Amino acid sequence: MLCSTTAALAQNIIIGDKIPKIRSHAWLMDAEPDSAPYTCIIFYHSESSLCNAALRGVKQLCREYKGQFNIVIITKEDYSVAGVSLTSALDNYSGVLFDNEGRIFRDFGVKFVPFCVIYNSHREAVWCGNAATLNINIFRNIVTEKDKI
Numbered sequence: 001m002l003c004s005t006t007a008a009l010a011q012n013i014i015i016g017d018k019i020p021k022i023r024s025h026a027w028l029m030d031a032e033p034d035s036a037p038y039t040c041i042i043f044y045h046s047e048s049s050l051c052n053a054a055l056r057g058v059k060q061l062c063r064e065y066k067g068q069f070n071i072v073i074i075t076k077e078d079y080s081v082a083g084v085s086l087t088s089a090l091d092n093y094s095g096v097l098f099d100n101e102g103r104i105f106r107d108f109g110v111k112f113v114p115f116c117v118i119y120n121s122h123r124e125a126v127w128c129g130n131a132a133t134l135n136i137n138i139f140r141n142i143v144t145e146k147d148k149i
Contacts, residue, residue, distance in 0.1 A: 013125050019108070020107035024099055026100065032095050033072060038143075039071075040069050050114055055089065061136060061139050074097045078098070078100065115128070116134060
């Protein structure tokens, strides 16, 4: 599978292993994304221009692979800070999860944003790295690898 080498060293995610359980259920507007074969988690901060640009890019990639990928945006910010701006990110395949205690960030070992983990329906990590580096070729390779199995 695929992974950014520097991201693999900086985070707690190993490609092919199960991702940590996500224990928070504080979804923005109680809107969880529809299920899909792959989930793209983006660890996010609303004041980061890199996070905002990466989120726009990932959403566009997910649109191109409609039904194959959903997006979970995870932020440690309070609703009062990020909730209004992230409401525009909601749709059928995107949801926002508030990690007010930072537990999800800790469980995944996230040290920088916009960090991204893509995992399959078995909760196995298939890619991780800086969300700004995601591109159509990475998405294509993920889907192609699934087809080979």
